Amino acid sequence: MRDRNSGNIVILTGAGISKESGIETFRDKDGLWTKVNVEDVATPEGFARNPRMVLDFYNQRRRNLRSHNIRPNAAHTALARLEREWRGGEVLLVTQNIDNLHEAGGSRNLIHMHGEMFKARCELCAGVHLWQEDLALESECPSCQSSGGMRPHVVWFGEMPFEMDRISDALGRCRLFISVGTSGNVYPAAGFVEEAIFRARAHTVELNLEPSEGATYFAEQHYGPATEVVPRYVDKLLAQGW
Ligand code: BJW
Numbered sequence: 001m002r003d004r005n006s007g008n009i010v011i012l013t014g015a016g017i018s019k020e021s022g023i024e025t026f027r028d029k030d031g032l033w034t035k036v037n038v039e040d041v042a043t044p045e046g047f048a049r050n051p052r053m054v055l056d057f058y059n060q061r062r063r064n065l066r067s068h069n070i071r072p073n074a075a076h077t078a079l080a081r082l083e084r085e086w087r088g089g090e091v092l093l094v095t096q097n098i099d100n101l102h103e104a105g106g107s108r109n110l111i112h113m114h115g116e117m118f119k120a121r122c123e124l125c126a127g128v129h130l131w132q133e134d135l136a137l138e139s140e141c142p143s144c145q146s147s148g149g150m151r152p153h154v155v156w157f158g159e160m161p162f163e164m165d166r167i168s169d170a171l172g173r174c175r176l177f178i179s180v181g182t183s184g185n186v187y188p189a190a191g192f193v194e195e196a197i198f199r200a201r202a203h204t205v206e207l208n209l210e211p212s213e214g215a216t217y218f219a220e221q222h223y224g225p226a227t228e229v230v231p232r233y234v235d236k237l238l239a240q241g242w
Pocket of ligand 1: 013097181183185186187
């Protein structure tokens with residue numbers, strides 16, 4: 001019999017956890033991909049064709065995120081509480097989101113596998129910099145002082161997500177894998193649940209508004225808004241284990 005109060009936890013989050021903070025998801029009926037063509041704004045080829053349009057797409061989203069109305073919600077803070085209070089092992093939070101709401105909510109052991117809205121990268125020297133303002137074609141790299149190479153520090157289709165070795169190692173050692181607010185459409189993140197099952201024999205839990213593409217892989221599911229299901233699940237986990 002496995003001890004249900006101990007073991008490492010890996011949590012994967014997606015756009016659904018930030019929806020109730022006022023940030024759009026991608027594939028819901030009012031999501032970003034219904035308004036813009038994903039090939040144009042989220043691929044290196046789209047950026048090469050029309051960099052100004054892509055920079056503008058991210059500038060608008062960065063400005064929105066800077067607005068004072070966008071704050072972490074009860075789901076973000078519940079996951080931060082889990083990290084602080086879980087005594088059974090390590091809690092690693094892997095987010096596909098580029099917003100900063102997990103860190104604002106108090107999470108510390110966090111990987112932004114698809115990058116960060118408030119960072120920019122120079123394609124000429126590879127320097128990564130904190131970036132709050134709009135990016136322009138003329139923006140100068142603070143490291144190499146060149147213009148023309150700055151881009152959002154995000155992962156587009158066809159690019160390698162960040163920190164895959166660290167994520168893979170954690171998946172191979174976890175007892176519990178929790179997926180929150182992701183549709184399960186985008187790989188490699190969509191394959192993490194299978195890795196956790198087949199490599200670590202982990203217990204798997206889906207917390208989402210509705211069943212995701214990979215819902216049948218999860219041993220346990222709770223459906224509803226993240227601000228309701230995540231705090232409830234974290235309370236139960238801390239009180240009784242998984
Ligand atoms: C709520 C809620 C509420 C709503 N409460 N829930 C063929 C087969 C397999 C793979 C491929 C393939 N062809 C190409 C690929 C690879 C490709 C891929 O997966 N394509 C698929 C579309 C098929 N992947 C890649 O290219 C990735 N790189 C890669 O694979 O490198 C090679 C590699 C090989 C081996 C190992 C490792 C690597 C890169 C993917 C980059 C994704 N980039 C984006 C945009 C950049 C960031 C940004 O601009 O913000 O990342 S796309 C977009 O989708 C964004 C997201 O992070 C990502 C995932 O979306 P997410 O978070 O799941 O959001 P939604 O909108 O889809 O879902 C929201 C969910 O929330 C829904 O379920 C709602 O129900 C729910 N929800 N309200 C709770 N209130």
